[in-house]
Amino acid sequence: MKILVTGGAGFIGSAVIRYIIDNTEDSVINLDKLTYAGNLESLKSVEHSDRYAFEHVDICNRTELDRVFLMHKPDAVMHLAAESHVDRSITGPSDFIQTNIVGTYNLLEAAREYWNALADDAKKAFRFHHISTDEVYGDLPHPDEQEGELPLFTEQTSYAPSSPYSASKASSDHLVRAWLRTYGFPTLVTNCSNNYGPFHFPEKLIPLVILNALEGKVLPIYGKGDQIRDWLFVEDHARALYKVVTKGVVGETYNIGGHNEKQNIEVVQTICSILDTLVPKNTKYAEQITYVTDRPGHDRRYAIDSTKMSAELNWTPIETFETGLRKTIEWYLTNQKWCKNVQDGSYQRERLGEINS
Ligand code: NAD
Numbered sequence: 126m127k128i129l130v131t132g133g134a135g136f137i138g139s140a141v142i143r144y145i146i147d148n149t150e151d152s153v154i155n156l157d158k159l160t161y162a163g164n165l166e167s168l169k170s171v172e173h174s175d176r177y178a179f180e181h182v183d184i185c186n187r188t189e190l191d192r193v194f195l196m197h198k199p200d201a202v203m204h205l206a207a208e209s210h211v212d213r214s215i216t217g218p219s220d221f222i223q224t225n226i227v228g229t230y231n232l233l234e235a236a237r238e239y240w241n242a243l244a245d246d247a248k249k250a251f252r253f254h255h256i257s258t259d260e261v262y263g264d265l266p267h268p269d270e271q272e273g274e275l276p277l278f279t280e281q282t283s284y285a286p287s288s289p290y291s292a293s294k295a296s297s298d299h300l301v302r303a304w305l306r307t308y309g310f311p312t313l314v315t316n317c318s319n320n321y322g323p324f325h326f327p328e329k330l331i332p333l334v335i336l337n338a339l340e341g342k343v344l345p346i347y348g349k350g351d352q353i354r355d356w357l358f359v360e361d362h363a364r365a366l367y368k369v370v371t372k373g374v375v376g377e378t379y380n381i382g383g384h385n386e387k388q389n390i391e392v393v394q395t396i397c398s399i400l401d402t403l404v405p406k407n408t409k410y411a412e413q414i415t416y417v418t419d420r421p422g423h424d425r426r427y428a429i430d431s432t433k434m435s436a437e438l439n440w441t442p443i444e445t446f447e448t449g450l451r452k453t454i455e456w457y458l459t460n461q462k463w464c465k466n467v468q469d470g471s472y473q474r475e476r477l478g479e480i481n482s
Contacts, residue, residue, distance in 0.1 A: 126151045128370065129199035131184055131232065132206030134163035136325045137256070137359055137366075141203060143171055144363040152176040154197045156190075157206065158183040158224075164467045167324040184228035190235035201252040201370050202236055204229065207294065210328055211260075212478025214290035215421060225293035226300070229255070233304050240310065253312045254370040255301040259355070259380065260291035261316060264424035267353065277430035278316070280378045287422045305376055313373045315366060317381040318429045322359030322449065323456040327464060330389065331450075333474055334396050335457045336464060338410045344397070345476065348419030350390030353426040357383030358449035361442040368438045379438070382429025385446040390414075395447075399454050421480050 128145065132138040133155030142153050147170075157163045159181060171177050178197070182189040184206050206228065208214065208221045233253070240251050262278045263285030284299075286292040304310040321331045334344050365381045373379060387395075397410035434440045444452070457464065468474075 126200045126371070127154070127197065128152070129154045129156060129193070129197065129202045131156045131202070131204045132163070133157050134159055134165055134167060135205060135209070136162070136167075136322075137320055137362060138205040139167035139324055140322065140359045140363040141205065141366055142168060142177070144360065144367060146171040146174050146177055149367070150176075152178075154178045154180060154193065154199060156180045156182050156184070156193055160208070161469065161472065162209065162326050166463055166466055184232050185223055187231050187235060190231060191238070194235055194239035200247070200250060201254065202232070203254045203256065203366060203370055204232060205256045208290070210477070211288045211290045212328070212420065214288055214293070215478035215480065218289035218293075221289050221293040225290075226296045229297035229300055233300060233310070237304065237308060237310050251311055252370055252373075252375070253301070253304075253310060254366070254373070255298065255312060255314045256366065257294050257298050257314055257316045258291065259316050259318045259382070259427050259429055260288070260424065261286050261295040261298055262427075263287055263291075265426045265428055267351070267425040269351070275426075275428070277428045278380060279430045280316075280380055280433060287424050311375040313369055313375060314378045315369055315381055316378065316429075317362055317365075318355035318357050318383055318427055320357050320359045320362050322453050323460070324463070325359070325453075326467060327474060328472065328477065330392065331396065331453060332457060332464075334393050335400070335454055337474060338397060338400055338413060339404065342413065342474070343415040344393055344410075344413045345415055345417045346390055346393060347417060347423060350393070350416065351388050351425075352423060353386050353388055353428065354392075355382045355428045356385040356387060356392070356446055356449070357381065357442060358444035358452075361444055365434060365438075365440045368434075368440050372438055374437075379434050380429045380431050381434055382431040383442050383446070384431070386426075386428050387446060395450060396454065399451055403454065403458065417476065418479070420478055
């Protein structure tokens, strides 16, 4: 198979490309605009493969998308390109609307035009896999608010996004669903929980805390730090996505989760205690924890029911939170050069997403 991966220079996209090149015979075309979040250094291990090609293209540029489809003739698209940081979407929603909604529309139309012209067999085999988030579902009851067994997000959960980011992703999911229903365009959608792992841009909680801790900076906790996320190791996600694009049923949605519900404060405390053993110093890293004002509209709890992924596609995560987090911390400790290079000077891990007026 020849797979066009959009956003392949980002955190999850680069994990998907490394997974495909290292574990399959398939070829990959990485289409990426290279925003602040995209970095080709994350693909150094595969860049010389004759099954890898890079196209520096913005998904909002329809002419360029048409050229890429005609030139590379992919058998499938895995669409990961997006603006992905909730805090940035609060400060400036415009790029989220452009890339996540208008860009997805452009990509759907370019892909559909290309698909329409394919011969019958190729047309039948073609897949458009849209990668989305569990944040489109809004938030779930928190143990503070409800006793007993708490609900999980399933593929039937109604959409109720809270942030400009999740609203833009929800919009793109709706476009994909409409292209399936209206045009018979062969789409699949996955909604995944919070990922963590190597090559994660240091604006997100886990890499930010690791790097701030090592530099003796404060470890900011939003609100009380009791928000719950379901953490999934990025390499488990990449393996799940490949299963969906190769074995998933057209028209279906699959929820992908890590079975790892943790409060943010627990995540930060665990990072601190692993660092206490790996890089000991005179004081405990947890002393750097500082509570700051909460994110506006902050969702309280996400948790995924991934029964469908395990029952229908025989996928379960390999890493526990403890093994995955240790691997992640060890990766950041040995890849300080990557961390320095991806922070281009315009972002110094400052607080983002506060509303001042
Ligand atoms: P990321 O921010 O690390 O990477 C996004 C990539 O998209 C970057 O390489 C960037 O250069 C590229 N990009 C941005 N705008 C583009 C445009 N207009 N044209 C072409 N390329 C563009 O994001 P990520 O964490 O790797 O997330 C990938 C996808 O997975 C996103 O769609 C996100 O919504 C979804 N997702 C992420 C998580 C998570 O925890 N990170 C969880 C669930 C779903």
